């Protein structure tokens with residue numbers, strides 16, 4: 001099991017970002033999840049390529065960059081150069097998803113696809129073997145601190161059975177409202193990676209909270 005932490009939506013200034021990245025370096029988190037929001041695909045703006053590169057300068061863990069943006073193809077190379085090891089694009093933002101996945105892989109990164117709560121996992125059937133990671137959004141993307149959507153468990157189970165049926169090696173990541181209550185059931189349902197933002201960053205002791213989540 002891996003835990004990914006989302007510092008980006010919560011960091012309010014550069015000094016804070018560095019502090020958060022250093023905390024994550026010292027924690028048991030396996031990746032640093034970086035949320036990129038463009039104010040068009042989602043109703044919020046976070047930051048872009050230079051800040052991702054600044055995070056990467058301090059990070060000792062791989063960056064998992066989640067592009068909540070329109071026209072992601074235009075920015076894949078720039079985010080790869082900024083340090084992204086995993087690049088996830090949104091199913092809903094891609095007209096030619098297969099082409100986009102090939103482009104990410106050609107850059108030497110792992111290719112991820114994120115799906116919004118209203119998007120069925122069945123839509124990934126014909127492309128699942130080309131996907132390294134599916135990020136199931138368990139909140140509507142755009143903001144941290146939202147309530148976990150309960151039908152996520154069924155989506156995870158459905159996706160797991162699709163992956164097994166197709167003999168794919170795709171990992172399942174869950175993003176949004178993850179906490180100590182829903183993490184065990186998510187893992188039982190078939191999740192491989194959990195993204196935790198506010199649950200970790202609002203805790204008194206984030207390093208201990210990450211350790212506890214990982215022990216689930």
Ligand SMILES: O=C(CO)[C@H](O)[C@H](O)COP(=O)(O)O
Pocket residue numbers: 006009035139140141142143144145146175176177178195196197198199
């Ligand atoms: O990407 C998100 C929203 O767009 C996630 O909700 C965020 O990365 C995780 O934050 P939280 O754990 O507070 O939901």
